[in-house]
Amino acid sequence: xxxxxxxxxxxxxxxxxxxxxxxxxxxxxxxxxxxxxxxxxxxxxxxxxxxxxxxxxxxxxxxxxxxxxxxxxxxxxxxxxxxxxxxxxxxxxxxxxxxxxxxxxxxxxxxxxxxxxxxxxxxxxxxxxxxxxxxxxxxxxxxxxxxxxxxxxxxxxxxxxxxxxxxxxxxxxxxxxxxxxxxxxxxxxxxxxxxxxxxxxxxxxxxxxxxxxxxxxxxxxxxxxxxxxxxxxxxxxxxxxxxxxxxxxxxxxxxxxxxxxxxxxxxxxxxxxxxxxxxxx
Amino acid sequence: xxxxxxxxxxxxxxxxxxxxxxxxxxxxxxxxxxxxxxxxxxxxxxxxxxxxxxxxxxxxxxxxxxxxxxxxxxxxxxxxxxxxxxxxxxxxxxxxxxxxxxxxxxxxxxxxxxxxxxxxxxxxxxxxxxxxxxxxxxxxxxxxxxxxxxxxxxxxxxxxxxxxxxxxxxxxxxxxxxxxxxxxxxxxxxxxxxxxxxxxxxxxxxxxxxxxxxxxxxxxxxxxxxxxxxxxxxxxxxxxxxxxxxxxxxxxxxxxxxxxxxxxxxxxxxxxxxxxxxxxxxxxxxxxxxxxxxxxxxxxxxxxxxxxxxxxxxxxxxxxxxxxxxxxxxxxxxxxxxxxxxxxxxxxxxxxxxxxxxxx
Numbered sequence: 097x098x099x100x101x102x103x104x105x106x107x108x109x110x111x112x113x114x115x116x117x118x119x120x121x122x123x124x125x126x127x128x129x130x131x132x133x134x135x136x137x138x139x140x141x142x143x144x145x146x147x148x149x150x151x152x153x154x155x156x157x158x159x160x161x162x163x164x165x166x167x168x169x170x171x172x173x174x175x176x177x178x179x180x181x182x183x184x185x186x187x188x189x190x191x192x193x194x195x196x197x198x199x200x201x202x203x204x205x206x207x208x209x210x211x212x213x214x215x216x217x218x219x220x221x222x223x224x225x226x227x228x229x230x231x232x233x234x235x236x237x238x239x240x241x242x243x244x245x246x247x248x249x250x251x252x253x254x255x256x257x258x259x260x261x262x263x264x265x266x267x268x269x270x271x272x273x274x275x276x277x278x279x280x281x282x283x284x285x286x287x288x289x290x291x292x293x294x295x296x297x298x299x300x301x302x303x304x305x306x307x308x309x310x311x312x313x314x315x316x317x318x319x320x321x322x323x324x325x326x327x328x329x330x331x332x333x334x335x336x337x338x339x340x341x342x343x344x345x346x347x348x349x350x351x352x353x354x355x356x357x358x359x360x361x362x363x364x365x366x367x368x369x370x371x372x373x374x375x376x377x
Numbered sequence: 378x379x380x381x382x383x384x385x386x387x388x389x390x391x392x393x394x395x396x397x398x399x400x401x402x403x404x405x406x407x408x409x410x411x412x413x414x415x416x417x418x419x420x421x422x423x424x425x426x427x428x429x430x431x432x433x434x435x436x437x438x439x440x441x442x443x444x445x446x447x448x449x450x451x452x453x454x455x456x457x458x459x460x461x462x463x464x465x466x467x468x469x470x471x472x473x474x475x476x477x478x479x480x481x482x483x484x485x486x487x488x489x490x491x492x493x494x495x496x497x498x499x500x501x502x503x504x505x506x507x508x509x510x511x512x513x514x515x516x517x518x519x520x521x522x523x524x525x526x527x528x529x530x531x532x533x534x535x536x537x538x539x540x541x542x543x544x545x546x547x548x549x550x551x552x553x554x555x556x557x558x559x560x561x562x563x564x565x566x567x568x569x570x571x572x573x574x575x576x577x578x579x580x581x582x583x584x585x586x587x588x589x590x591x592x593x594x595x596x597x598x599x600x601x602x603x604x605x606x607x608x609x610x611x612x613x614x615x616x617x618x619x620x621x622x623x624x625x626x627x628x629x630x631x632x633x634x635x636x637x638x639x640x641x642x643x644x645x646x647x648x649x650x651x652x653x654x655x656x657x658x659x660x661x662x663x664x665x666x667x668x669x670x671x672x673x674x675x676x677x678x679x680x681x682x683x684x685x686x687x688x689x690x691x692x693x694x695x696x697x698x699x700x701x702x703x704x705x706x707x708x709x710x711x712x713x714x715x716x717x718x719x720x721x722x723x724x725x726x727x728x729x730x731x732x733x734x735x736x737x
Contacts, residue, residue, distance in 0.1 A: 151589060153585065153588075173591075192593075193588040193589070194587075194588045194591050194592055194593045194594070195591070196589070196591075197589065197590060197591040198591060202589070202590075203589050205585070205586060205589075209582070209583040209585065209586030209589075210582075211578050211579060211581075211582040211583075212582070213578065213582075213646065214575070214578055218575055218578075221572075221575055222575050222576070222578075222579050222587075222590050222592075223590055224572075225572060225575070225576055225579075225590050225591045225592055226590075226591040228572040230572070232568070232573055232600065235567060235568060235571040235572060235573055236564045236567050236568050237564070237567070238567050242571065245572075246571060246572070285590070289591075
């Protein structure tokens with residue numbers, strides 16, 4: 097079945113070294129379109145490093161990050177010379193960090209990165225940054241195009257906030273909001289650019305049980321309504337097992353196993369990696 | 378409730394509009410030259426207020442940098458001075474019009490600022506401040522040495538400008554300054570409340586998150602720096618036409634620090650706050666402190682004053698005068714709410730939930 101599915105993201109032989117430490121060692125895995133894919137591993141396995149290599153915050157020493165950006169032309173966020181050839185996977189390695197979102201790949205952060213001085217809706221609107229075509233002069237003079245764009249994206253932001261049930265507090269300042277709300281703001285922000293792939297870095301961290309259950313529902317809802325692929329790193333095993341279609345387990349930067357949640361739970365090497373770690377403690 | 382309330386509400390809504398507020402503010406400022414002409418206010422007071430407004434323009438630029446983008450520049454004075462000399466040179470030596478002079482005063486410092494920024498904006502925090510300080514010092518030394526351009530330490534003299542065939546007087550230049558200030562306030566308001574403003578906010582708050590959202594850091598740092606430089610150059614040009622002369626000693630580090638003080642004391646990320654900051658940092662020492670007995674004769678009094686003020690503000694009012702103003706407004710609202718609810722027979726909740734309007 098997998099052969100017939102379209103690839104969304106293919107990691108190939110990714111390696112990165114910090115000093116003498118091999119954080120990622122020849123790591124490969126593939127995420128298919130419209131899939132919820134989990135990346136798990138014991139502490140220090142290099143999960144966040146993988147994310148940072150995909151989004152180009154780190155430049156990997158070797159390997160490729162192929163991303164399916166077949167709709168890049170329709171998105172219209174890239175300059176013509178940056179457009180990938182039709183039907184071709186784009187290697188993200190070496191691309192500027194701020195251009196990654198223009199291919200349709202957007203991420204959240206482990207420690208929520210929300211601007212406390214702005215209202216919630218303005219925070220969400222930052223996610224639409226690449227959707228604006230009006231120039232600074234058009235914005236400074238509030239020319240028709242700038243006004244039209246602002247209005248359009250504001251409406252879009254309200255819709256996205258309604259989707260996550262936070263539209264009624266949209267004008268409140270982000271500073272001082274509970275953690276759960278801030279997490280939702282970060283999620284809403286990723287939806288603004290109509291992403292193809294959303295990368296969630298530990299979305300359940302700091303949430304209580306009820307909130308985690310709600311999160312699982314939200315992740316499913318996002319996939320259904322926005323027709324995108326979701327890749328997540330998570331410590332909360334219950335969430336991973338509940339929401340993920342497939343999982344990749346890594347340990348010390350090396351590939352361990354990939355498969356459905358049930359397969360992963362049964363996998364010997366995965367059990368060893370986790371139990372081994374517990375014995376060390 | 379009744380139809381009579383509606384026009385009131387409409388007026389309130391109009392007054393809440395930031396652009397209307399800027400225009401009303403400008404309109405009130407335009408009364409000042411008339412008051413000065415009539416003799417109620419001294420002409421020297423009008424002059425001081427003119428400088429306050431010029432520094433407001435420059436400080437609003439600094440607020441874009443320091444308040445919104447989180448970048449520090451100590452080079453404001455150098456670029457402002459450059460604007461002043463360029464304006465003087467354009468009018469006096471090249472015999473070109475006021476408009477060309479103002480344009481040159483804005484564009485040339487901005488171009489130099491961009492070139493400098495392209496290199497120095499890769500530096501962070503204190504290192505950026507040091508780099509911009511160096512540029513400012515180099516410019517100041519150049520002003521002292523480059524006689525053909527600046528008149529050296531003897532200073533460069535100019536005259537009141539001619540606009541649309543009219544030779545302006547001091548009051549006339551004051552009007553020009555007010556118009557420019559109001560335009561700058563409106564443009565800045567539009568910029569900071571749009572896509573670009575949000576990008577600057579994102580950059581200040583977290584460079585990592587900003588990049589992930591597609592904000593090109595180098596581009597937006599350069600744009601913020603260029604805007605601040607353009608405002609400084611423009612302020613310098615207006616300064617020249619208002620004072621009719623420029624001396625190298627004016628464009629020292631003290632001025633750059635004063636501009637930062639105006640932003641910090643007035644309130645980061647507030648346009649009206651910045652103007653209030655300029656009134657406090659420039660207007661109060663000139664109009665009040667220097668006229669006090671005994672204390673007024675201490676040399677360097679304005680610096681002592683602004684120094685103490687900065688410490689007090691940072692320690693107790695991190696959001697500056699704007700923050701203080703918000704707290705007071707909030708208190709008054711709450712008090713009036715209590716009074717309303719204390720009246721028997723009336724519903725307690727007649728006051729509407731306060732809408733967090735975009736604050737200018």
